[in-house]
Structures are given as structure tokens and as C-alpha cells.
Amino acid sequence: MATNREQVLQIILETLHELGEDLELPELLTADENTRLFGARSALDSMNLVNFIAEVEERVSEDIGVDILLANQNAMSMTHSPFRKVASCTDYALTLINKEEQAAEA
Amino acid sequence: MSRIACITGTRKGIGRHLANHLLAQGWTVVGCSRRESDLEHPNYTHFCVDVTDEEAVVAMVRKIKREIGPIYALINNAGTASMNHILLSPKKSYDRIFDTNVLGTFLLLRECGKQMSRHGGGRIVNFSSIAHPLNLEGEALYAASKASVESITRTAAKELANYGITVNAIGPTPIETDLIKNVPEASMQALLQRQTIPRFGTCEDVANCVDFFLRDESAFVTGQTIYLGGVA
Numbered sequence: 001m002a003t004n005r006e007q008v009l010q011i012i013l014e015t016l017h018e019l020g021e022d023l024e025l026p027e028l029l030t031a032d033e034n035t036r037l038f039g040a041r042s043a044l045d046s047m048n049l050v051n052f053i054a055e056v057e058e059r060v061s062e063d064i065g066v067d068i069l070l071a072n073q074n075a076m077s078m079t080h081s082p083f084r085k086v087a088s089c090t091d092y093a094l095t096l097i098n099k100e101e102q103a104a105e106a
Numbered sequence: 107m108s109r110i111a112c113i114t115g116t117r118k119g120i121g122r123h124l125a126n127h128l129l130a131q132g133w134t135v136v137g138c139s140r141r142e143s144d145l146e147h148p149n150y151t152h153f154c155v156d157v158t159d160e161e162a163v164v165a166m167v168r169k170i171k172r173e174i175g176p177i178y179a180l181i182n183n184a185g186t187a188s189m190n191h192i193l194l195s196p197k198k199s200y201d202r203i204f205d206t207n208v209l210g211t212f213l214l215l216r217e218c219g220k221q222m223s224r225h226g227g228g229r230i231v232n233f234s235s236i237a238h239p240l241n242l243e244g245e246a247l248y249a250a251s252k253a254s255v256e257s258i259t260r261t262a263a264k265e266l267a268n269y270g271i272t273v274n275a276i277g278p279t280p281i282e283t284d285l286i287k288n289v290p291e292a293s294m295q296a297l298l299q300r301q302t303i304p305r306f307g308t309c310e311d312v313a314n315c316v317d318f319f320l321r322d323e324s325a326f327v328t329g330q331t332i333y334l335g336g337v338a
Binding site: 038047051057058 | 160161164165168171184220221223224268
């Protein structure tokens with residue numbers, strides 16, 4: 001069965017909540033779909049964005065059983081980065097996951 | 107549980123020796139090569155993986171975490187060489203040498219580095235060669251690839267220091283393995299004479315450096331390349 005958006009959103013929000021606790025960043029404890037992941041209005045600095053991406057990749061691998069690379073060539077060249085908000089990151093990760101799942105079924 | 111080391115290129119040569127060496131010390135070792143290995147040990151797992159295949163490397167590193175545990179040490183040993191005059195070096199040689207030596211090192215470093223960063227740190231040991239500092243004639247592409255490995259080593263050391271990950275490199279002298287089997291004897295003797303200690307290196311010499319970089323006490327050593335044989 002294909003992974004749904006809710007599962008991916010949950011992984012991303014859990015990751016942000018735990019980072020918020022570890023880094024003592026209260027903005028991340030209440031993260032939702034509109035939370036910004038990078039830029040001047042994000043609570044994450046560049047290093048923490050790296051940590052976030054690595055953690056999400058690992059959780060997707062462990063919880064869903066699919067190996068994806070979030071920071072791939074497409075993500076880095078897209079005009080509107082998928083990492084600007086939680087919602088766009090969720091959609092992007094879901095696209096990659098579903099693509100891998102379809103490839104595995106074929 | 108014992109610490110886990112991932113070693114690339116364990117089917118033969120230095121990689122095989124290092125796998126046995128760390129297993130004897132009680133490490134859990136995961137090795138990889140393009141072909142199957144006949145190394146059998148209760149604490150050894152082998153993956154048939156081409157280190158230049160990004161998807162395969164990602165899948166292997168994550169499978170190791172899921173099924174064995176988080177990697178603490180990465181020994182980026184897999185490498186290839188080719189001797190040729192630079193004017194006669196085909197692009198195919200460039201692609202093969204840089205893919206295996208540079209791309210392979212980078213992919214493993216990136217994926218294992220991510221894992222180490224989430225699990226309290228680790229050790230990464232890359233492989234350079236004295237071919238780079240000696241600017242060996244006939245090895246322009248190989249030496250250039252190893253210069254790249256050293257550059258990645260120094261920069262990665264800075265970027266990963268905050269995670270408790272050290273990144274260092276070893277620059278071996280010629281060792282009597284398959285890598286140098288096609289080098290003429292006279293050329294090899296001339297090369298050995300350029301070393302401070304003019305003899306072939308051994309796998310034990312390399313293992314000694316690996317031990318040093320992996321020690322807990324070496325947490326303050328990063329971004330370094332140790333050349334064997336007294337080459338500077």
C-alpha cells in the first residue's frame with residue numbers, strides 16, 4: 001500500500017519537535033505545515049537544516065522502509081525549494097517515497 | 107555490543123587485511139566490494155555494492171543501521187589505479203579512477219557521516235597515496251584523484267567536527283597487492299628510492315595508522331593525512 005501524506009507529515013513534525021527539544025527552540029515544538037524550514041524567518045540555521053534532512057531520511061528509511069535522498073539534484077535546482085515550508089517538504093518527500101514504491105512494485 | 111566498522115573494498119588486498127584486523131580486535135565489520143567475498147566470520151557481513159552507485163550505497167548504509175546497528179567507523183579503502191603517460195591517458199581511465207576513488211569516497215563519507223552525526227560521532231579514514239605528494243610520473247590521473255580525496259578529507263573534517271566525527275587519510279607507499287602488479291620492477295625500485303625508508307609498505311603498516319585514527323584518544327586528530335615511508 002502506498003504511503004500517504006499523513007504518515008510523512010507525522011515523521012517531519014516529530015523530527016522538528018525532537019530537534020526543538022534538543023536545541024531548545026520553542027518555535028519547533030509547535031511546528032505545523034506552515035512552519036518555515038529555512039530563510040530569515042526559520043528557527044533552523046543551516047547546520048540544523050542539515051540535521052533535519054538527515055534525520056528525516058533516516059526515519060523514512062526505518063519507518064516506511066524506503067530509501068530516499070531529500071537533498072538530491074532536483075531539490076537543489078527547483079525554482080521553489082521544497083525545503084521552504086513543512087507542507088512543501090512533506091509533498092516533496094511523499095513524491096520521492098511514492099516513486100520508489102512504484103519502482104519496487106514494477 | 108561491539109562497534110561497527112564499514113570497510114569498502116574488502117574482497118582482497120588492504121581492505122581484506124583491515125577487515126580481518128578489526129575483526130580480531132572485536133569489531134563488527136561490514137565490508138563491500140563489487141563481487142562476493144569468501145571472508146567468513148560471525149561478526150562479518152558482506153555487501154556486493156559498487157561504491158560509485160549512489161542508490162546502492164544509500165541502501166547499504168541504511169540497511170546496516172537497520173539490521174546491524176549504527177556505523178562508528180568508515181574505512182574508505184576501495185580504489186583503483188592506472189599507469190599511463192598523460193598524453194596517452196584515455197578519458198575512460200579518468201572516469202574509472204575518479205568515479206571509484208573520489209565519487210566512491212564522497213558517497214560513503216556523506217551517507218555514513220549522516221548516520222554518525224545522529225549517533226554521537228565516529229571516525230572516517232580515507233585513502234590517499236604517496237603518488238600525490240611525489241607527483242609520480244605515469245600516475246597523473248591517480249595522483250590527481252588522491253589529491254581530491256585529501257581535499258575532501260580536510261574540508262569534511264571541518265564540516266563534521268561539530269558532530270564528533272574525525273576525518274583523516276592515510277597515504278600508503280606501494281604495497282605488494284594487485285594494484286601495482288603491472289608496474290615494471292625498475293619503475294617500482296626507482297619509486298621506493300624516493301621514500302625516506304625505501305621498502306615496500308605492508309598491510310600491517312596501514313593497519314597501524316588505522317588503529318591510531320580509530321582510537322578514542324585520537325578524538326583531537328582530524329583533517330590529517332599520514333604518509334607512510336617517510337614521504338612528506
